[in-house]
Amino acid sequence: MKKCNIMIVGVGGQGTLLASRIIGNVALKQNYDVKVSEVHGMSQRGGSVVTYVKIGDKVYSPIIEKGEADIIMAFEMLEALRWAEYLKEDGKLLVNEQKINPMPVIIGKEKYPENIMQMLKENYKNVISLDALKIARECKNIKAVNTVLIGLLAKVLEIDKEVWIESIKEVVPSKAVDVNLKAFEEGYSRG
Amino acid sequence: MKKLMLGNEAVARGAYEAGVRVATAYPGTPSTEITESIAKYDEVYCEWSPNEKVALEVAIGSAIAGGRAICSMKHVGLNVAADPLFTVSYTGVNAGLVIMVADDPGMHSSQNEQDSRMYAKAAKVPMVEPADSRECKEYVKAAFEISEKFDTPVIFRLSTRISHSQSVVEIGEREDVPLKEYKKDPEKYVMMPAMARKRHVAVESRMAALAEFSNTTPLNRIEWGSTDIGVITSGIAYQYAREAFGDVSYLKLGMIYPLPDKLIKEFSEKVKVLYVIEELEPFFEEHIRKLGIKVIGKDLLPVTGEYSANLIREKVFGKQIGGKKIEGVQVPVRPPVMCPGCPHRGMFYVLNKLKLTVSGDIGCYTLGALPPTQAMDTCICMGASIGAAHGMEKARGREFRTKTVAILGDSTFVHSGITGLIDVVYNKGNSTVIILDNSITGMTGHQHNPTTGFTIKGEPTKQVDLVKLCNAVGIDRVKVVDPFNIKEFEKTVKEEIEADEPSVIISQRPCALLKHVKFEGPHRIVIEKCRKCKMCMRIGCPAIVDMGDHIEINDALCVGCGLCSKVCNFDAIEKAGE
Numbered sequence: 001m002k003k004c005n006i007m008i009v010g011v012g013g014q015g016t017l018l019a020s021r022i023i024g025n026v027a028l029k030q031n032y033d034v035k036v037s038e039v040h041g042m043s044q045r046g047g048s049v050v051t052y053v054k055i056g057d058k059v060y061s062p063i064i065e066k067g068e069a070d071i072i073m074a075f076e077m078l079e080a081l082r083w084a085e086y087l088k089e090d091g092k093l094l095v096n097e098q099k100i101n102p103m104p105v106i107i108g109k110e111k112y113p114e115n116i117m118q119m120l121k122e123n124y125k126n127v128i129s130l131d132a133l134k135i136a137r138e139c140k141n142i143k144a145v146n147t148v149l150i151g152l153l154a155k156v157l158e159i160d161k162e163v164w165i166e167s168i169k170e171v172v173p174s175k176a177v178d179v180n181l182k183a184f185e186e187g188y189s190r191g
Numbered sequence: 192m193k194k195l196m197l198g199n200e201a202v203a204r205g206a207y208e209a210g211v212r213v214a215t216a217y218p219g220t221p222s223t224e225i226t227e228s229i230a231k232y233d234e235v236y237c238e239w240s241p242n243e244k245v246a247l248e249v250a251i252g253s254a255i256a257g258g259r260a261i262c263s264m265k266h267v268g269l270n271v272a273a274d275p276l277f278t279v280s281y282t283g284v285n286a287g288l289v290i291m292v293a294d295d296p297g298m299h300s301s302q303n304e305q306d307s308r309m310y311a312k313a314a315k316v317p318m319v320e321p322a323d324s325r326e327c328k329e330y331v332k333a334a335f336e337i338s339e340k341f342d343t344p345v346i347f348r349l350s351t352r353i354s355h356s357q358s359v360v361e362i363g364e365r366e367d368v369p370l371k372e373y374k375k376d377p378e379k380y381v382m383m384p385a386m387a388r389k390r391h392v393a394v395e396s397r398m399a400a401l402a403e404f405s406n407t408t409p410l411n412r413i414e415w416g417s418t419d420i421g422v423i424t425s426g427i428a429y430q431y432a433r434e435a436f437g438d439v440s441y442l443k444l445g446m447i448y449p450l451p452d453k454l455i456k457e458f459s460e461k462v463k464v465l466y467v468i469e470e471l472e473p474f475f476e477e478h479i480r481k482l483g484i485k486v487i488g489k490d491l492l493p494v495t496g497e498y499s500a501n502l503i504r505e506k507v508f509g510k511q512i513g514g515k516k517i518e519g520v521q522v523p524v525r526p527p528v529m530c531p532g533c534p535h536r537g538m539f540y541v542l543n544k545l546k547l548t549v550s551g552d553i554g555c556y557t558l559g560a561l562p563p564t565q566a567m568d569t570c571i572c573m574g575a576s577i578g579a580a581h582g583m584e585k586a587r588g589r590e591f592r593t594k595t596v597a598i599l600g601d602s603t604f605v606h607s608g609i610t611g612l613i614d615v616v617y618n619k620g621n622s623t624v625i626i627l628d629n630s631i632t633g634m635t636g637h638q639h640n641p642t643t644g645f646t647i648k649g650e651p652t653k654q655v656d657l658v659k660l661c662n663a664v665g666i667d668r669v670k671v672v673d674p675f676n677i678k679e680f681e682k683t684v685k686e687e688i689e690a691d692e693p694s695v696i697i698s699q700r701p702c703a704l705l706k707h708v709k710f711e712g713p714h715r716i717v718i719e720k721c722r723k724c725k726m727c728m729r730i731g732c733p734a735i736v737d738m739g740d741h742i743e744i745n746d747a748l749c750v751g752c753g754l755c756s757k758v759c760n761f762d763a764i765e766k767a768g769e
């Protein structure tokens with residue numbers, strides 16, 4: 001890992017903040033300058049959420065802009081679609097094939113786009129997808145979606161697995177560590 | 192030791208290391224985590240105050256008595272605390288007093304976009320502003336030194352991107368700052384006209400001294416690069432400018448009021464073109480122009496919203512930047528919604544059904560203004576719901592009033608709703624007020640308040656009895672109802688709006704996110720019984736999904752509050768089996 005811009009996008013309540021903390025912690029352990037930017041408040045309640053993690057020798061702005069992301073980790077398909085234009089040309093798009101309807105869709109005012117995965121794969125070079133909810137369910141904790149995705153990211157970033165495991169242990173509340181490590185392994189093995 | 196810290200956590204750490212004894216606040220995004228983080232240090236007395244005015248008053252008391260104090264709020268909170276602020280500027284402090292205020296450019300979670308720098312100028316109080324977490328910590332310590340050296344409160348300006356970004360901080364030790372001696376000094380601390388007049392003179396000479404200091408403090412620094420372009424900037428805007436302009440020269444301001452005139456002149460003489468990059472108001476720009484210096488600023492850049500490096504690249508250099516976008520797809524917006532199981536959902540369902548005019552307030556329930564409920568007519572500022580409803584009645588009379596309610600949360604009620612209620616009683620109003628008692632301050636992420644029975648450190652304390660409190664101010668009709676008991680709730684609302692006297696309904700059910708709140712687990716729709724009437728969809732629960740040919744409950748979202756089963760007329764919703 002050298003200079004790297006990672007964006008985490010999803011829906012409030014999916015655990016994106018925790019994921020960003022784990023990544024930030026890993027970068028710190030590798031002695032990089034890191035900035036992690038998150039937006040709290042209203043967006044915690046089922047709204048679209050985005051977190052930026054910027055890693056490098058010296059990081060100024062905490063925000064990643066359109067066309068600047070090396071990796072976008074999308075916790076939900078529609079959010080992948082919304083933020084995909086932030087990807088660099090050769091950037092990687094990691095997508096959790098989960099679908100969460102936003103309120104305008106629920107009340108029938110708008111339509112959830114069809115064939116999102118296909119569209120993404122046609123338009124972007126590097127798209128990797130998996131059903132993290134299903135995997136988390138198999139690990140017996142549907143809240144572990146985020147660590148499944150962290151596992152996938154760890155594989156893609158090619159940083160020593162041990163560093164990630166250490167970071168998860170530090171960030172995740174102690175009683176949830178075991179399930180989360182299992183979820184991490186599952187995600188890692190699919191990368 | 193190096194640590195990745197939120198700006199807010201770093202501020203807390205700085206306060207801790209600076210030997211702060213008292214920390215006060217009312218929660219407000221993006222400032223909340225400052226006080227939550229300080230609460231983890233046993234050496235610091237810490238409290239959630241009922242509002243920002245009280246929070247500041249407590250901090251002032253501590254400083255005058257000789258203990259360093261910090262008081263935190265968001266930008267709109269400073270409006271509430273403006274009254275003591277303007278006077279503590281006159282009295283000065285004894286031990287250091289630093290007031291944290293977090294602006295919210297872009298309004299990620301606020302009702303307006305005000306620029307707090309105006310308060311520094313209006314109240315004649317120095318202001319400092321950091322540009323990352325490391326500076327958050329360092330500048331807090333510097334702010335305490337300025338406060339004590341110049342006998343003044345100091346305002347510490349943050350913004351959403353500083354408060355809520357994590358960057359690297361080097362942790363230090365707590366300094367042992369002994370209590371300062373307290374001396375009775377009414378000439379300084381009792382602000383009645385004769386004494387205040389003298390103090391105003393003292394304030395003016397203090398400002399002059401501070402303006403000199405501003406030229407020499409390391410908080411204001413020049414970073415030389417190419418002198419073809421010079422940029423004067425501060426805070427998060429500095430970070431955006433660094434990315435957009437690259438290797439040019441910067442005057443990075445850390446002390447942003449009063450401004451360092453000599454330094455600005457010196458800098459401007461050495462660069463060919465001068466830009467001022469600042470979010471929100473042209474605060475630096477106007478000042479610099481008055482010095483007779485030519486600058487480029489708001490003629491190119493907006494006074495609204497958040498800046499970014501790309502915005503600067505676009506506006507200053509005319510560059511269009513961006514990634515690849517998929518054309519031709521409509522991506523639906525995803526606005527925030529009330530959580531599954533939220534206690535406010537039952538209340539909104541009823542208000543909607545009765546088609547009432549709703550005078551709203553600030554909290555999670557403000558989300559009720561969005562579709563599908565759209566059950567809120569106004570939302571002005573903390574505590575305004577009751578006063579506004581009272582005004583509506585006085586303007587339009589009984590008939591309008593019987594179709595109007597005011598709604599506000601328990602924390603908001605204590606913050607500044609109670610005075611509105613007293614006004615209603617005193618001035619013979621008849622408003623119906625619904626207090627949404629969810630046993631916590633919800634929106635900002637679960638802070639205790641005087642109605643929850645716990646302090647910021649989680650210690651049990653006396654709990655405000657809302658019923659008795661309402662009785663005491665003169666409300667005779669107070670009803671406590673569970674909003675998930677829809678029938679009874681509806682009946683109560685109907686009765687109370689008809690009553691020709693003021694009344695309060697306490698809608699009581701804990702926030703669904705509280706740990707002790709247990710529901711019976713996911714529900715499901717029995718396809719055979721469902722008539723697709725979509726009644727259940729009217730409660731606006733994000734877990735209930737219209738699949739086109741049938742209605743389904745998403746088990747990953749449903750917590751099992753069971754509200755939907757109460758609105759279904761065909762008994763089609765039941766607890767899902769294993």
Ligand code: SF4
Pocket residue numbers: 045528529530531532533534535555556629633634702703704
């Ligand atoms: S945090 Fe609590 S009160 Fe706020 S929307 Fe969620 S459930 Fe409702």
Ligand code: SF4
Pocket residue numbers: 716720721722723724725726727728742758759760761762763764
């Ligand atoms: S309210 Fe009952 S019958 Fe109507 S759509 Fe919902 S589950 Fe079906």
